[in-house]
Amino acid sequence: MLQGISLACVRGDRELFKDINFSLEAGGLMQVRGPNGSGKTSLLRMLCGLSNPAAGEILWNGASIRSLNGDYFAAMTYIGHLSGTKDDLTVIENLRISSALAGYEINDTQASEALGYMGLGGREVLPVKILSQGQRRRVALARLLVCKTSLWILDEPLVALDVLAVKLIRELLEQHLKQGGMVVMTTHQEIDLTATSTTQLHLA
Amino acid sequence: MFMWMIKRDLLLAMRRQSDVLTTLFFFIIVVSLFPLSVGPEMNMLRTMAPGVVWVAALLASMLSLGRMFSNDYLDGTLEQMLLSPQSLSFLVLGKALAHWLVTGVPLVLMAPVLGIQYDLPVEALFVLTAALLLGTPVLSLIGAIGAALTLGLRGGGVLVSLLVLPLYIPVLIFGAGAVEANMAGVGFDAHLSLIGAFLLVSLVFAPWAAASSLRVSLE
Secondary structure (H helix, E strand, O other): OEEEEEEEEOOEEEEEEEEEEEEEEEOEEEEEEEEOOOHHHHHHHHHOOOOOOOEEEEEEOOOOOHHOOOOOOHOEEEEEEOOOOEEEEEEEEHHHHHHOOOOOOOOOHHHHHHHOOOOOOOOOEEEEOOOOOHHHHHHHHHHHOOOOOOOOEEEOOOOOOHHHHHHHHHHHHHHHHOOOOOOEEOOHHHHHOOOOOOEEEEOE | OHHHHHHHHHHHHHHOHHHHHHHHHHHHHHHHHHHHHOOOHHHHHHHHHHHHHHHHHHHHHOOOHHHHHHHHHHHHHHHHHHHOOOHHHHHHHHHHHHHHHHHHHHHHHHHHHHHHOOOOOOOHHHHHHHHHHHHHHHHHHHHHHHHOOOOOOOHHHHHHHHHHHHHHHHHHHHHHHHHHHOOOOOOHHHHHHHHHHHHHHHHHHHHHHHHHHHHHHHH
């Protein structure tokens, strides 16, 4: 269970948000909404432990994520604006290395399967630098298929994806939620997901 | 995961060989220019050899420090490293080790060949290689702290040299000192032991310090 208690974020001398409270149960989905510059990415970076909240606390199963550190990271996958892929490495190397660093070592067959599901079959040995934006996004998102973490924090996962890929991601998210996983995401696109509980968090 | 980190960085270095070769050629050029410009006076060349080789190694290692984390920072892989369940210090240690394998080891291998230009006796060449073998990993480890602290800053290159050079100086003094001591007929063990001590201390502290700096830089 992920909980946020009176979270606040300050950038320079501007207060982006304060008193954000939420609680996300297993199988729950939280959609963070708000205009550009309202602090969505800042909130997500806080939730995954990349930055500290100016005030408040984030709890994972009742313990502060600061104190959990590695144990929390092992249960969480964050995919941000930056794809986290290396241009000079091939698609399959990227997936294998990024999932190994996330604690899930996979072999070539598993990686090919995941890439095939993401519609990148036959492109495994191409260097990522020659792929399109949408394809890079697919490579990054393929990590969700191989890393069996329970909490997914996704920052604009649908950007640059085509209709077919959006459908794929929707299925993937719904399946994850059905299995008791948790998803925190921001998106400007409309996407309806069925989850046991859906929280909408509006940042002004 | 540690091995994956090294494997990844070596793979990247192989795909971008120009980066590796730049460092090595810089080292070769600097070391080779001195005998040409100073003239064929054997005694003088022999005395300056250890200093010149070490200064060149220092500058060559610093040349590549900027790239240590900046590429990973720009494409988001550094973010993912921070979120790895493996301790960040270990990953940084892996990166520093890969940096040494890519930039340090070629220098160590080239040094005895370049030393011949300075008419160094065979034993002194061995001492020079041994001192570089112990000292260059220290340069990569300490360099990692500087690279992590200046990550994402404009003009980081200059700042990195200001931060890191003072910490390099002890290695330079004892590294060059070992060869000089050997040529003077005095024992060089003490010098090598001291560089070994620097190596051990930096192995323990540098990854931790660099990891903390990375967390600050990425916040």
